[in-house]
Amino acid sequence: MLKPQATATREIVNLDGLWRFDIAREERPTPWTGVLDSTLEAAVPASYNDQFVSAEIRDHVGWAWYQRMVRVPRGWHGDRIVLRLDSATHEGAVYVDGTLVASHVGGYLPFEADITDHVTAGGQFQLTVGVNNELTNETIPPGTISVDMKGRRKQTYLHDFYNYAGLARSVWLYSVPTVRATAVEVVTGIDGTTGVVDYAIQVEGAGDVRVRVLDQQGVEVAAGVGASGRVEVTDARLWNPGAAYLYTLQVEVLVGDEVVDVYPQTFGIRTIEVRGAEFLINGTPFYFTGFGKHEDTAIRGKGHDDAYLVHDFQLLEWIGANSFRTSHYPYAEEVMDFADRHGIVVIDETAAVGLNLGVSAGLTGEPNKPTFSPETCNDATQAAHAQHIRELVARDRNHPSVVMWCIANEPASNEDGAREYFEPLVNLTKALDPTRPVCYAAVMFAQPDNDKIADLFDVLCLNRYYGWYVGVGDLELAEMYLEGEMRQWAAKYGKPMLMAEYGADTMPGLHSVWDMPWSEEYQRDYLDMHHRVFDRIPEFVGEQIWNFADFQTTNGIHRVDGNKKGVFTRDRKPKAAAHTLRARWAGLEGRKPGA
Template sequence: MKKAFLFFIVLVLFTGEELLGQVNLIQNVSARKTLSLDGVWDSQVDIVGVGSLGRFGLVQDRKPTKFVYNGDNPRNTELVEQDMDVAEKINVPGDWNTQKEKLFLYEGNLWYRKKFSIAPQPNKRYFIYFGAVNYEATVYLNGVRIGQHKGGFTPFQFEITKELKNGENKLLVNANNTRGDDNIPTKIADWWNYGGITRSVSLVEVSETYISDYFIQLDKGKLSEIKGWVRVSGSQKSQAVNVEIPELGLKQSVQTDTSGYAELNLSSKKIQHWSPENPKMYEVILSSANDNVKDKIGFRTIETRGTEILLNGKPIFLKGAAIHEEAPFRTGRCYSEADARTLLTWAKELGSNYVRLAHYPHNEAMTRMADEMGLLVWSEVPIYWNVKFEKPEVYASAEKQLLENISRDKNRASVILWSVANETNESEPRLAFLKKLLEKTKAVDPTRLTTAALLAKEGKSEFSLEDPLGEFVDVMGCNEYIGWYTLPAELAPTIKWTSKYNKPLIMSEFGAEAIAGLHGSPDEIWTEEYQNRIFENQVKMLNNIPFLRGTSVWALMDFRSPLRLLPIKQDFFNRKGLVSDAGIKKMAFFTLKNWYQTK
């Protein structure tokens, strides 16, 4: 009875039905017919939220108005207090903090407007797709309220077929990055709260009935069995969908049910498995009577066996770096392929085969570039520090962001780890919250591993992993800063590491701050020599941890943080990067690179 029940559970989990019932994102937007709305937008700062107060002629919900929702000023005919036609300009994508000096420290509302022209076609549907808006976005089209989204790092979309006009259209977005105790993340975070429309915006055109989503990956532990599902949306949900992988000579026709869903199963012993050494990807074509979608997908398996991590059935040691979504050279929020390539190229130069994308979902260019460059990925949602674990609405926000993240990146071979938390204090509410989130993760994607960045129980000569959450993750992460926040650096090689769990460990953070170009004695804090001394002792300790299966240094590059106040030394930057924000590699970069060459 138990075996039959477990088989039923696995079958249900792999269908993805649970995910699709909660997140409705078009998969692989870049492969669709799109009109980019990136570029110069009109903008207006709204410090007190006038546009949300129902004053000065404002109306709410889906009623049209001439005031904020169109941003028009019918000059000299009535009293209005905003005029987007003469407003300041701002670039999208991009954060407002680094575009305008006066907004560097600003947190609050900012209105965006974009005019665009289109001739809507019959029997087509249209969506506005946002890569991300930090943190809360309220969207209007032609004076009609289209919808609202919360969460600063995940994509969302709204259908606008009925509101779209032939000719000029006016899209208005209110972005609000005000921090809150009940948000995910909360008020306190060690990275900059970049506000605005930080990722690309697209107008997406699809057929009235279209292939909306799909999940195509190797079955867990099976190197020649491709499994997954496809989803059709529209009025004719039940229809034939062809799935092809031409290079492998594979083709299957599946019939979707009345809900638009069908499972697929393809098999080939000729599959070249995706890996850091050979990041092989195959063109996958999905077609129906009135739709055709192409993607590039790599096929690999990822599992654990005791304290081992197995990629394609073989043990692997993850050598990597943690990366914030901080733009190299110019700072500000990353959003482009060029930004992604620069950061990931530095990671490759370090000798990495893996990166931790901290502490929130990064833009899609990062995960697609990781696919291309052969870098394994730890992907994370911003459940960070003092989360209100006892509140159901906070859990709902966390789960929604998790599902949006998985929905976007579930076909990326590079992504092997879904992380549900970073440095959260032990408590019963926290354990229940994160355990439930881990169960949800496995329910929607059983092919990948789960993890969280934990804290060890620290002693003078022994560090032990006893966090109750360790029982429920596949891979333990641990952040430690011996030599910087705890214990002298020279004690690191003497520390004995123990674990309550027979599971692999990734040292998800370790490091120290240094100012690029500042040199002096190894005992002089802030110098490159001081940082390097800590790393020299760290690698001696890491070599002695028998269940260690990966490391991600903190961090690849210096990044902005509101917590780092020390003038001259920090100036709102966390300086723990191995590379400065100007692209200068510090001494510790080469120390770690040399160690990675031995692993």
């Protein structure tokens, strides 16, 4: 599935804007068969939850409906007409004039439908999209639905961020030729000063393929013939962290001598390698500085917003960060494209967060259930997880900014069944993309002596909260705990180690001369303590703080209007720790402090 682009042979119409909207109601079980009888309107792209002041809508569990009229450009006669949704959280169903044309499970990845046989060029049609936010033990991420004493359906889930739902990313209508490229894969290497570019093109219909490699000025620097092959770029400019350079693979599909389809695929020439305890980009050791992030802003929820995209990347540059993890789901493609263009390194994560019932038991005091069992995370869960990995790799494999796949966040890797669940998924990921390392983010319950899957992965990514959830308020003791455990991991595995999460909730404006949790000084000192430990352990290749900015969570007494571990507030104001980090990261440019 190629990202829609306007080219000499393809046209595109953006369907963002205000759509008629309502949640599913018993008196209207099939709203797609006619006009949706509602006075509500919802913005697309945006989660629907916070757009309204209705608790019924915000807390709704089940289907919600979007509807609008769409006119097909009259010049599209003879082309194939495709409808694409960049995401529908967590399940989508698409109807054209009452006919189901597409359905998809998985809330953060795109899906589409060829609707040529259902519409007419120059005509219009009624587009209805159903979005279902339900999570079960067989979805990624998982959850549980219950019914309370008043008959209300309640959704519980194991991830610590709000379960925003809706059409949070764009909707597109686009045209393509009958004979066309349908998939493009680019893999790069380096031979001295020459860039080696292997490509593979899939074509619908009987057509020949030729490719041209263009530099950023549009000058042709290499060319090839055939649906797959290798071309070489002499004196290649490499894609480097902080110094991005992008080439374009211009794909042309021909019938005879006529070019019937053109599709440009940007790419960067660079290599990724794990060697011993080093993480190498273009053969040079790289040290990650940055954050776990969230797609989260006020009112929009997880709705993509270009203004926030620009501002967030400006803040990353200001603070000296060179990377982020797409915690805990794939981000919008616009984010990945922006990272490509601006040289920000990305750890690309699946939506597999919450595969750990021990966390739930710890928070609620309920009896601990095994995470991996026929009644909990089972074969169907694993199959959904595998499909999510396939779709993620297919969507993002050409992004030079993506340097590693993270296939889960804080799973129960210390429990029985973990290896049987994860080993096939690791093998699948490596088969789909042998060029990138694979990791998972390990929860605190998983220690060097009980983790059952760490040897399967290329990089040890650890989420640790010594000084917050363990040893809170005593940073001297926390430093001893942290260094002791980190040295055990290093001694046992000898692999690159990345602290994928560490942080302390902080209320902006709260100050203290003591080590008082929630104060701005405590967050600053907490981070400084971690950095001292990282700098003493040679195997450490990076630090990504939890979190870039405060974000919304579900209601709970352990969260007051969301998670406050952000270095920036939810509206992107810096806390004191941001200035401390800026001083630490200034001038590192991917090098470990002291290296």
